[in-house]
Amino acid sequence: MTGTEEKIKQAALWLAAQTEQQPNVIHTLRQKFDITAVQAAKACTVANSFRGRASVSE
Numbered sequence: 001m002t003g004t005e006e007k008i009k010q011a012a013l014w015l016a017a018q019t020e021q022q023p024n025v026i027h028t029l030r031q032k033f034d035i036t037a038v039q040a041a042k043a044c045t046v047a048n049s050f051r052g053r054a055s056v057s058e
Helices: 003-017 025-033 038-058
Strands: none
Touching: 003 025, 003 038, 025 038
């Protein structure tokens, strides 16, 4: 896994773990994880897939 892919994964895991909706999520992810807007959007997609898996296994 490349450094960029790892940053996206970490951002997605962080986002999926949040219990409240995050305002300005793209901006927050960009600042917190030093990623681009496109990478932040990808992290959002990955976070949603993590959440989907979690709800299926419950």
